[in-house]
Amino acid sequence: MTTPPKQVAKSGFWGRWAATPLYWRILLGMFIGIATGLLLGDRAGWLRIPSEIILQLLSALAPPLILIAVVHVLMTSDIPRSSVARLAGLLLLNTTVAIFIGLTVANVMQPGKRSPAAPVPAATEASAEQTAGQDVVDEPAANPFDQLLGSLPRSLLGPLGDRQNVIGVIIIAIAFGVALRDAKAAPITNITDLVEVAYRTLIVVLHWIIELVPIGVACIVAAVIGTEGFGAFVNLGAFVVAVLIALGLQAAWYLVRIHYFSWASPVQVLRGMRDALLMAFSTDSSTATMPVTYACLKEKVGVREKSASLGALVGANFNNDGTALYEAMAALFVAQMIGMDLTMVQQLTVVFTSILASVGAAGIPEAGIVTMTLVFTAVGLDVTKIPILLTVDWFLDRCRTTINVLGDVNVACLLDGKTKQSSEE
Ligand code: ASP
Numbered sequence: 133m134t135t136p137p138k139q140v141a142k143s144g145f146w147g148r149w150a151a152t153p154l155y156w157r158i159l160l161g162m163f164i165g166i167a168t169g170l171l172l173g174d175r176a177g178w179l180r181i182p183s184e185i186i187l188q189l190l191s192a193l194a195p196p197l198i199l200i201a202v203v204h205v206l207m208t209s210d211i212p213r214s215s216v217a218r219l220a221g222l223l224l225l226n227t228t229v230a231i232f233i234g235l236t237v238a239n240v241m242q243p244g245k246r247s248p249a250a251p252v253p254a255a256t257e258a259s260a261e262q263t264a265g266q267d268v269v270d271e272p273a274a275n276p277f278d279q280l281l282g283s284l285p286r287s288l289l290g291p292l293g294d295r296q297n298v299i300g301v302i303i304i305a306i307a308f309g310v311a312l313r314d315a316k317a318a319p320i321t322n323i324t325d326l327v328e329v330a331y332r333t334l335i336v337v338l339h340w341i342i343e344l345v346p347i348g349v350a351c352i353v354a355a356v357i358g359t360e361g362f363g364a365f366v367n368l369g370a371f372v373v374a375v376l377i378a379l380g381l382q383a384a385w386y387l388v389r390i391h392y393f394s395w396a397s398p399v400q401v402l403r404g405m406r407d408a409l410l411m412a413f414s415t416d417s418s419t420a421t422m423p424v425t426y427a428c429l430k431e432k433v434g435v436r437e438k439s440a441s442l443g444a445l446v447g448a449n450f451n452n453d454g455t456a457l458y459e460a461m462a463a464l465f466v467a468q469m470i471g472m473d474l475t476m477v478q479q480l481t482v483v484f485t486s487i488l489a490s491v492g493a494a495g496i497p498e499a500g501i502v503t504m505t506l507v508f509t510a511v512g513l514d515v516t517k518i519p520i521l522l523t524v525d526w527f528l529d530r531c532r533t534t535i536n537v538l539g540d541v542n543v544a545c546l547l548d549g550k551t552k553q554s555s556e557e
Pocket residue numbers: 416417418419452454455493494495496497498499500501529532533536
């Protein structure tokens with residue numbers, strides 16, 4: 133649905149930095165963070181602020197991104213009327229199963245309670261209030277630095293309705309003015325073109341913020357190591373294992389369903405989809421993988437063209453089970469870590485918002501983290517804990533992207549039914 137923003141080749145340090153894969157930069161950020169945290173100790177506490185700012189900017193982009201992404205898919209997908217109900221049913225079932233698997237594993241393994249010193253941050257209550265529609269940096273402006281922080285956009289349209297926040301308006305104007313420079317000559321002949329330009333521009337801005345993630349990781353790791361020690365990371369290790377187990381169970385669900393409800397055999401499907409699954413893992417993007425998913429489904433697995441296009445093209449945009457599972461597990465993990473028991477109703481709210489957040493998540497790297505703020509907000513969880521997840525997200529994102537693609541494959545195979553297409557078809 134989208135092509136990545138144009139890369140301008142640069143030389144020198146920044147050129148090499150930009151050309152280094154994001155996960156290497158994040159890993160470097162992690163090591164720098166550990167060293168800084170050990171060196172500064174308690175004095176590293178203020179380093180939380182940069183990572184919270186990055187999160188604030190990411191979450192400001194979440195609502196418009198979801199809006200435009202969903203509008204775009206609905207406008208452009210060609211779904212035959214007869215398949216709508218079947219497709220919707222399959223997607224909903226898979227996503228619900230994914231979230232229940234995620235919640236069950238998180239409830240059984242309790243990854244957030246691994247460390248004896250699971251920290252209960254003083255900010256938790258304030259954050260619960262703040263998440264009821266406010267945001268991350270919410271103190272009254274005391275000095276120019278705080279004033280600048282307070283002016284950073286908390287939502288895209290918010291500053292436009294706030295006479296006091298001229299800085300926020302200017303930041304948005306600069307970001308979108310520059311992002312739109314590449315699209316200024318794009319011909320707009322119909323509404324689809326308009327939505328396309330809006331979507332691509334949002335993605336360009338999103339990529340700029342994602343470029344800041346390694347810095348955010350260095351800062352949050354330094355702050356956590358400096359003030360709380362390695363305890364939080366023991367939890368994080370358990371969280372990674374729990375997510376991997378849950379994603380494995382989800383993969384098993386797909387393969388069992390393929391075995392019983394389609395003509396294809398799971399082994400044959402895995403073999404045929406090898407290229408797409410590896411590409412999903414390495415690009416971290418189910419959208420970028422979509423053409424390969426489609427080609428493998430049609431040519432290597434041998435499903436009908438209609439099933440391949442519904443599974444790969446529609447699925448790649450709407451069907452993000454790995455993301456849904458991850459968002460629900462992350463919510464439960466953070467709740468466990470801060471000692472907050474989620475009631476049954478809150479867990480159901482997590483289920484519901486994770487479904488919506490996964491539908492709205494674009495198939496690009498880190499999109500799950502952007503929409504995760506919506507899930508946290510819905511149950512009053514401390515969104516300032518999300519930056520800690522950035523330290524492992526570069527890896528877990530690859531794993532959930534692979535499952536997102538396998539989910540599309542599952543839908544295509546099930547839509548194809550129990551009889552293989554004949555040579556006349
Ligand atoms: N990277 C994922 C995808 O492309 C989305 C996510 O961040 O969960 O499917």
